[in-house]
Amino acid sequence: MLIDDFICKTNDYMNHAGCSVLRHTSEQLNLLGEKYFTEFFEPGEIKQIFKMATELIQSGDGSRVNSFYQRVRPDQHSPYEWYHMTTKLITDKNTPGAFQKMIMVGNRVNDMTAVVNKMNRLLEENLFASKNYHLLARLTKREKEILAQLALGLKNKDIAEQNFISEATVEQHRKNIKHKLGVKNLAELIRFALAYDLI
Numbered sequence: 001m002l003i004d005d006f007i008c009k010t011n012d013y014m015n016h017a018g019c020s021v022l023r024h025t026s027e028q029l030n031l032l033g034e035k036y037f038t039e040f041f042e043p044g045e046i047k048q049i050f051k052m053a054t055e056l057i058q059s060g061d062g063s064r065v066n067s068f069y070q071r072v073r074p075d076q077h078s079p080y081e082w083y084h085m086t087t088k089l090i091t092d093k094n095t096p097g098a099f100q101k102m103i104m105v106g107n108r109v110n111d112m113t114a115v116v117n118k119m120n121r122l123l124e125e126n127l128f129a130s131k132n133y134h135l136l137a138r139l140t141k142r143e144k145e146i147l148a149q150l151a152l153g154l155k156n157k158d159i160a161e162q163n164f165i166s167e168a169t170v171e172q173h174r175k176n177i178k179h180k181l182g183v184k185n186l187a188e189l190i191r192f193a194l195a196y197d198l199i
Contacts, residue, residue, distance in 0.1 A: 003090070006053040007100035009034040018106070023074045042071045042080060053087075057099050062089045069109070082109040129195040136196055138180040144198060146173045150186065151193030 003013040071080035083106040089099040
């Protein structure tokens with residue numbers, strides 16, 4: 001997290017994580033003044049960020065949140081790394097109602113891979129659930145219970161004992177569930193059970 005002053009063109013604050021990336025203390029970054037913006041960032045991107053910041057400051061809209069990608073490097077000899085930045089105007093305590101500073105939160109794109117993968121899985125599950133709900137609706141209450149038990153890995157014998165039915169009845173339920181859902185194996189049954197929070 002950091003706070004930049006786009007009027008005075010200085011970095012006012014950098015948290016420990018940001019200081020580690022740039023290999024400077026917050027005080028050192030502040031003392032760099034305008035050089036801070038040319039030392040660690042790609043010049044063309046900084047121009048665009050200043051343009052965005054100026055438009056935002058002129059709008060006076062303190063509720064707006066902007067996001068963008070930015071390349072960062074600790075020194076001229078290191079390669080750039082991509083960061084996803086989220087930013088919002090903050091009021092200068094010395095001039096109430098006047099905006100000139102922005103608070104920013106950055107996440108290294110390479111570190112976001114796990115989050116992105118999880119989001120993709122959640123979106124896929126949501127799509128699967130909405131696309132196949134009509135199939136799940138074909139199951140009876142008992143079949144949904146047995147689907148959950150199958151997905152948990154219970155054997156026909158265990159399911160029969162828990163539901164006070166015969167193993168042959170469990171096997172018939174299993175066949176009916178597979179037919180109604182249009183699935184062929186246990187992995188597909190488990191996917192249905194997970195998508196609809198049956199387990």
